[in-house]
Amino acid sequence: MELLIAIYLLPLFYAIFQLCKLVFERRDQCCYMIDYECYKATEDRRLNTENSANLILRNKNLGLEEYKFLLQTIVNSGIGEDTYAPKNVIQEREECPSLDDALSEMDDILYDTLDKLFTRTGISPSEIDILVVNVSLLSTVPSLTSRIINRYSMRENVKAFNLSGMGCSASLVAIDLVQHLFKCHKRAFAVVVSTESMGPNWYCGKERSMMLSNCLFRSGGCSMLFTNKRSLKHRAMLKLKCMFRTHIGSNNEAYECCMQIEDDLGYRGFRLTKSLTKAAAQAFTVNLRVLVPKVLPIWELLRYAIVSYRRGKSRNTKLDRVGEGLNLKTGVKHFCIHPGGKAVIDGVGTSLGLSDYDLEPARMALYRFGNTSAGGLWYVLGYMEAKKRLKKGDKILMISFGAGFKCNNCVWEVMRERDLKEASVWKDCIDSYPPKTQVNPFMEKYGWINDETLSFVRLD
Structure with a gap:
């Protein structure tokens, strides 16, 4: 009789065991964001109206019609006076960027945000199990992940992934990758760095569909820290x-x-x-x-x-x-x-x-x-x-x-x-947002470009 009971109970116990195993596995597959740090460039890199105008006028490939197009685009872009441009653009070297310019731009963003992120969270770089960096327009050898691993002396078994060509949506692609890696790496820490290489990719021609990027894209980036440790749930910002x-x-x-x-x-x-x-x-x-x-x-x-x-x-x-x-x-x-x-x-x-x-x-x-x-x-x-x-x-x-x-x-x-x-x-500025007016000063200062009576003027 006891043998029959045992035979009947064995499948039940096995089913309970598998159910508990599945529950605990799913518990460890959560993706928590502990913290993040956005990049803010220095004040000498602000691209205000005057700097933007000087930058546009430096492009000798542009004529009056291109100036009119740019004026209309900038005025309607929704971008204000306080955005930031790459160093080589501010220093009037947008036509001949070097590899050093590209790497310097990346180092500023990567190290500034990561230093602050590690300091504020108290998590050591040696504790990081997964590192994902996404920069669409720059692929170096060694990779940008290797630069970070070298800078912070990360462990030899850190899982590093360098994503390129993924565009503006790459940040969520990187997080999705982390989420899937968490399924097989238990109680892990992951860092995602999302930014873009603007300096070497500043357009200096006159094609209108390509000039749009200069009007919209600016320097910036973000580093994020994730974990699937349920013991750190109380420290997480987002799930x-x-x-x-x-x-x-x-x-x-x-x-x-x-x-x-x-x-x-x-x-x-x-x-x-x-x-x-x-x-x-x-x-x-x-x-x-x-x-x-x-x-x-x-x-x-x-x-x-x-x-x-x-x-x-x-x-x-x-x-x-x-x-x-x-x-x-x-x-x-x-x-x-x-x-x-x-x-x-x-x-x-x-x-x-x-x-x-x-x-x-x-x-x-x-x-x-x-x-x-x-x-x-x-x-x-x-x-x-x-x-x-x-x-x-x-x-x-x-x-x-x-x-x-x-x-x-x-x-x-x-x-x-x-x-x-x-x-x-x-x-430092949140109290002034949203501003009372978002009128772009470009129209006030350079609206005369649209005057048809000036169509004969050549801007040298």
């Missing part, structure tokens, strides 16, 4: 709830809308075409279809299904239609949108029915720091913190777009509120 990545590179139009090329004169730069908005809409639509069911409560999904059925299926692919009818605020409190440009921010806001309050962090990050590529999302998050918007338990939706073409979105849960003193890049 990653879900992430979904969409890549529509198989579509030729989307693939070519953001691309590094050389123009007819041999100048290398980054081309942004008019197809970018359409590509963003397509990628965003695919992404939302998968992400929304994971974010919204069931009653909101049912309501949306009923509304969609009544309206009928829409085939409109414009960015301002992809999220029509969705009320993401039923599942998300804050929206952290990549500050890629005014059109991108406004387009996402319209598509999701967001208010000016929701879009303010992205707009202010763009205004104060410009498009800092993969690091841009964290300036937006820093603004939310500095304004004391984030409360424990709040959900944050991060939305990013990148060359390829990619749309990478994720949802975070706020675990604790940081002190305002820790929001370093905003602490």
Whole structure:
């Protein structure tokens, strides 16, 4: 009799064992953000109206029509007077950048943010198990991860990954990589560094689609510390709830809308075409279809299904239609949108029915720091913190777009509120944001360029 009981109980015990094993494995697969540090350049690198004008006038390839185009673009860009340019651009060497310029720019961002991150968290570089660096436009030998490992004397078994060519959405790509690595590396620490190499990639030609990058992109970056140690849950700022990545590179139009090329004169730069908005809409639509069911409560999904059925299926692919009818605020409190440009921010806001309050962090990050590529999302998050918007338990939706073409979105849960003193890049100026007016002084100082009576003038 005892033997029969044992035979019957054995499968039950085995099932309980496997269930407990699965539960404990999933417990160790959490991804917590302990802290992050954004980069703020020195004041001698500010690109205000006067410096921008001098920089534009140095380009002897430009004529009056190009000046008019640049004036209109800068005035409508949503970028203010306090952004930062690379050193070689400020020092009038944008046409002939050296490898030393590129490495110096990277070292400033990498080491400044990492030094502060390690100091504030108390985590030693020797404790880091995973290191991921993403810089799209610079791939050196040895890699940038190797420079960091050498600088901080990291362990021999640190898992290092160097990502290039991933565009403005690379930060979330790197975090997704960390999340997957945490599944097989228990109780680990990971560092992600997201930035971009601007100095060697400043465009000096006259193609309008390539001049746009000079108007939007600025110096910046961010270093982040992650862990899957549940014992450090109380120290975590954020917990990653879900992430979904969409890549529509198989579509030729989307693939070519953001691309590094050389123009007819041999100048290398980054081309942004008019197809970018359409590509963003397509990628965003695919992404939302998968992400929304994971974010919204069931009653909101049912309501949306009923509304969609009544309206009928829409085939409109414009960015301002992809999220029509969705009320993401039923599942998300804050929206952290990549500050890629005014059109991108406004387009996402319209598509999701967001208010000016929701879009303010992205707009202010763009205004104060410009498009800092993969690091841009964290300036937006820093603004939310500095304004004391984030409360424990709040959900944050991060939305990013990148060359390829990619749309990478994720949802975070706020675990604790940081002190305002820790929001370093905003602490000295947060009281003046949002500014009472965002009128760009370019129009006031250089509006005369649009005067048709001056069309005969040659600017030497």
